[in-house]
Amino acid sequence: MTIRSELRDDGIRVVTMDHPPVNALTVRGWFDLATALDEAGADPATKVVVLRADGKGFNAGVDIKEMQNTTGFDALIGANKGCFAAFKAVYECAVPVISAVHGFCLGGGVGLVGNSDIVVASDDAYFGVPEVNQGALGAATHLARLVPQHLMRTLYFTARTIPAADLVQHGSVYAVVPRDELDDLALGLAAEIAAKDTRVIRAAKEALNGIDPVDVNTSYRFEQGFTMELNLMGVSDELRDDFAGTAKSQQSAGTDKANK
Numbered sequence: 001m002t003i004r005s006e007l008r009d010d011g012i013r014v015v016t017m018d019h020p021p022v023n024a025l026t027v028r029g030w031f032d033l034a035t036a037l038d039e040a041g042a043d044p045a046t047k048v049v050v051l052r053a054d055g056k057g058f059n060a061g062v063d064i065k066e067m068q069n070t071t072g073f074d075a076l077i078g079a080n081k082g083c084f085a086a087f088k089a090v091y092e093c094a095v096p097v098i099s100a101v102h103g104f105c106l107g108g109g110v111g112l113v114g115n116s117d118i119v120v121a122s123d124d125a126y127f128g129v130p131e132v133n134q135g136a137l138g139a140a141t142h143l144a145r146l147v148p149q150h151l152m153r154t155l156y157f158t159a160r161t162i163p164a165a166d167l168v169q170h171g172s173v174y175a176v177v178p179r180d181e182l183d184d185l186a187l188g189l190a191a192e193i194a195a196k197d198t199r200v201i202r203a204a205k206e207a208l209n210g211i212d213p214v215d216v217n218t219s220y221r222f223e224q225g226f227t228m229e230l231n232l233m234g235v236s237d238e239l240r241d242d243f244a245g246t247a248k249s250q251q252s253a254g255t256d257k258a259n260k
Contacts, residue, residue: 002029005036011047011194012187013040022060023053025108027075030062030082033112034089041094047194047201049093050186051112052100058125061107064134068237068246076231080224083108087142088217091115091209094202096193100186101125101164102179107139114142115216117205119172120186121164122179128161134243135236137226141219146172 002019015036017023025033040046053059062083067075090097090112099116101109105127113119113127127146129139144152147162147170155162167173177185193201230236237249 002026003032003036005040007043007045010191011045011198012050012190013043013046013048014050014052014187015040017051017053017059018055020055022057022104023055023109024060024063025082026063026066027078027082030079030086030108034082034085037086037089037093037097041089041092044198046095047196047198048095048190049097050100050190051090051097051116052183052186053102055103057103057109058099058101058105059107059109059112060104061109061130064240065244065246068240068244068248073231076236080227083111083138084217084220084224087111087115087220091216094205095198096201096205098186098190100182101127101173102182104128104161106130106161110146111139111142111220114139114145117208118174118189119146119167120182120189121167121173121176122182123165123176124179125164125176126161127164127167128159129156130159131227132157133159133239135230135239137230138220138223140223141214141216144214145216146170 004016004018005013007013019025019029040049062079067079096117098118099113100120101113102122102125105113105125107129110127110129129143131138140152140156143156146167164173164176168176175185234249241247241249
């Protein structure tokens with residue numbers, strides 16, 4: 001099962017991503033995650049959500065191999081809509097979402113974390129948005145919630161990563177601990193929140209979103225428009241083929257010639 005959602009007796013709901021080998025979610029996986037978070041917020045018994053992952057790392061973004069092995073743009077459109085739905089579900093979840101990050105947090109993972117309310121990480125965690133390497137744009141909206149503007153642009157243009165320890169100084173990661181202590185840290189923070197009156201906490205979440213200076217949903221949707229342009233130009237398929245070892249761009253070129 002790619003997404004698991006478990007409600008504890010204390011009102012903490014733990015949502016776990018588990019899609020080997022690297023938690024690069026399929027189209028279905030992104031929508032399933034969105035559904036789990038929407039259902040969590042809608043359940044009055046849920047007081048706070050801990051978003052975590054099993055396996056090698058937190059999240060490696062979209063499943064590029066699925067995209068390159070699917071004819072046409074169905075998987076691309078599905079991934080765009082699925083990511084939008086999942087990021088939106090984190091941001092608009094009626095209760096606070098704590099992301100507990102270990103290992104790699106890349107692309108779509110940054111979208112999830114950037115929209116979270118609290119971020120904690122293990123000492124092996126690192127963050128990055130390598131989209132430019134695969135001919136896509138997106139999650140700059142969310143990376144900008146983790147680091148200052150000029151650092152965000154440097155990381156975005158170079159596709160470099162940044163260790164979790166460096167984000168503590170920017171205030172976007174609350175704390176970094178050894179990996180075997182990560183779940184305890186996240187659950188400890190969640191327990192503090194769960195002990196509050198959930199009516200107040202839910203009102204606080206809505207209030208904080210209401211005073212946010214950036215509309216993350218519109219901002220991210222704007223970014224996705226450029227991804228579509230790059231795909232229509234054929235640039236994205238070429239770069240994803242290099243990454244995935246596929247030949248979708250050549251197949252598309254052959255189809256274009258046949259149509260002419």
